[in-house]
Amino acid sequence: MKKIAEHVAIIMDGNGRWAKKRNMPRSYGHKVGSENVISIVKYADKIGIKYLTLYAFSTENRKRSKKEIDYIMMLLVKFIDEKIDELFSENVKLRILGDISVLPQKTMEKVIYAVNKTEKNNGLILNIALNYGGRDEIVRSIKKIISSGYSADEITEKLISDNLYTKDIPDPDLLIRPGGEKRISNFLIYQSAYSELYFSDVLWPDFDTFEFSRALDEYSRRKRRFGGIDE
Numbered sequence: 001m002k003k004i005a006e007h008v009a010i011i012m013d014g015n016g017r018w019a020k021k022r023n024m025p026r027s028y029g030h031k032v033g034s035e036n037v038i039s040i041v042k043y044a045d046k047i048g049i050k051y052l053t054l055y056a057f058s059t060e061n062r063k064r065s066k067k068e069i070d071y072i073m074m075l076l077v078k079f080i081d082e083k084i085d086e087l088f089s090e091n092v093k094l095r096i097l098g099d100i101s102v103l104p105q106k107t108m109e110k111v112i113y114a115v116n117k118t119e120k121n122n123g124l125i126l127n128i129a130l131n132y133g134g135r136d137e138i139v140r141s142i143k144k145i146i147s148s149g150y151s152a153d154e155i156t157e158k159l160i161s162d163n164l165y166t167k168d169i170p171d172p173d174l175l176i177r178p179g180g181e182k183r184i185s186n187f188l189i190y191q192s193a194y195s196e197l198y199f200s201d202v203l204w205p206d207f208d209t210f211e212f213s214r215a216l217d218e219y220s221r222r223k224r225r226f227g228g229i230d231e
């Protein structure tokens with residue numbers, strides 16, 4: 001049987017370039033990119049992926065213009081308004097990775113609503129990384145550990161892991177980056193230590209279920225050794 005990744009993480013990159021190629025504003029790329037999300041989620045669910053983590057907005061993306069940020073925040077609200085019932089009926093459980101307390105009030109409230117609504121679902125776990133940064137996440141983990149009173153001797157890899165946003169979630173097996181860049185951009189840097197990486201030149205709005213299945217096929221052929229050697 002084909003090896004299926006339990007946890008797949010995706011950096012949804014290339015929206016701006018996709019729009020530019022069509023002489024359209026960057027916002028159009030984000031709009032079409034956001035429309036791509038639901039089919040990728042449903043496909044992941046259909047083929048048995050248990051956890052899907054999407055990088056929607058990084059801590060560094062806050063350097064972008066207010067106009068662009070506001071637009072992405074609006075798209076998130078729209079996505080939840082339009083798709084939450086569908087996600088709910090597919091038994092998807094939504095989780096957020098990142099600090100949403102600094103997001104616009106409307107986006108924050110909508111996100112909390114969606115998380116609460118799907119809380120009892122037990123199907124695919126859809127993590128949306130929102131105002132997320134891997135380094136920031138590690139710093140927060142260490143702060144939590146220190147404020148809980150742990151001593152230096154008690155610090156373990158697991159303790160750090162257990163204090164990340166992804167606590168209870170296995171590390172990603174496969175990290176996919178469409179959009180042509182070959183870097184992980186502060187995404188799940190602690191958790192992706194042994195993730196398989198897959199890069200594609202296809203820009204996110206064009207990264208359809210066919211491209212997704214190509215990435216999953218390649219993953220199924222990879223040999224993972226986690227630092228060990230083949231049997």
Ligand code: FPP
Nearest residue numbers: 012013014015016017033034037056075079
């Ligand atoms: C990266 O492309 C994309 C983003 C920073 C935003 C991603 C957001 C969405 C797809 C919409 C909302 C998400 C959900 C889950 C509904 P880029 O702008 O960096 O593209 P570029 O590298 O071509 O400039």
